[in-house]
Amino acid sequence: MLKKFLILILAGFITGCSTMNVTQYKENEPKLLLEEYFVGETTAYGVFEKRSGEVVNQFKVKITGTFEDNVLTLIEDFEYLNGKVEQRIWKINKLSDGRYEGTTNGVIGIAKGQVSGNAFNWQYVFDTQVGDTSYHLKFDDWMFLQEDGVLINRAHVSKWGFNVGSVTLSFYKNS
Numbered sequence: 594m595l596k597k598f599l600i601l602i603l604a605g606f607i608t609g610c611s612t613m614n615v616t617q618y619k620e621n622e623p624k625l626l627l628e629e630y631f632v633g634e635t636t637a638y639g640v641f642e643k644r645s646g647e648v649v650n651q652f653k654v655k656i657t658g659t660f661e662d663n664v665l666t667l668i669e670d671f672e673y674l675n676g677k678v679e680q681r682i683w684k685i686n687k688l689s690d691g692r693y694e695g696t697t698n699g700v701i702g703i704a705k706g707q708v709s710g711n712a713f714n715w716q717y718v719f720d721t722q723v724g725d726t727s728y729h730l731k732f733d734d735w736m737f738l739q740e741d742g743v744l745i746n747r748a749h750v751s752k753w754g755f756n757v758g759s760v761t762l763s764f765y766k767n768s
Contacts, residue, residue: 613714615709615712615714618711622710622732623711623739623740624711624738625708625710625711625712625713625736625744626708627665627685627687627693627713629656630766631656631667632638632658633657633767634657634766635656635765635766636654636765637653637656638654638742638762638765639651639653640652641758641760642759642761643757643758644757644758648668650674650675651673651674652671652672654669654672655669656668656669656670662718663687664685664686665684665685665695666682666685667682667683668680668682681698682697683695684696684697686702691707691709693695693705693706693707693715694706697717700717700719704717705717710738711737711738711739712736713736714734716734716735717732717736719732731750732748732749732750733749734746735748742766743764743765744763747759747760748761754757
């Protein structure tokens with residue numbers, strides 16, 4: 594029992610030492626402003642991977658965004674390779690100092706994020722349905738705006754602090 598406890602403490606220490614801070618990207622270009630990038634039509638392509646790296650699903654998302662009264666509304670229409678379709682509507686409030694808070698169906702509580710330079714870190718707990726079972730998974734999204742309007746998103750997914758997989762997306766602005 595003591596051995597398991599020490600292993601958990603060591604794992605927490607190692608994980609704690611590798612945490613990124615969004616402000617380390619404050620000088621990076623092009624500057625990312627969510628309310629500018631996502632207004633209009635955007636398309637994203639992504640994959641879900643298990644912690645082993647095996648891709649378990651692929652998807653396409655058509656996103657329509659509006660920004661009014663400091664609220665970014667994103668209507669996301671998902672089409673999965675396995676045939677599933679779903680819609681998610683985000684309401685994201687722009688706060689001060691590059692911070693954002695948002696809600697959508699499936700998010701437990703409030704998603705919180707911060708932008709700095711070309712980077713955005715977005716964290717939330719999502720109620721994920723797998724078969725007949727529901728899991729509350731923590732998402733730690735990192736988005737980086739690239740040249741030509743490409744936005745790359747890498748989400749680390751965990752449960753009780755343990756990695757269960759990742760999501761990778763590439764966003765493209767529609768002309």
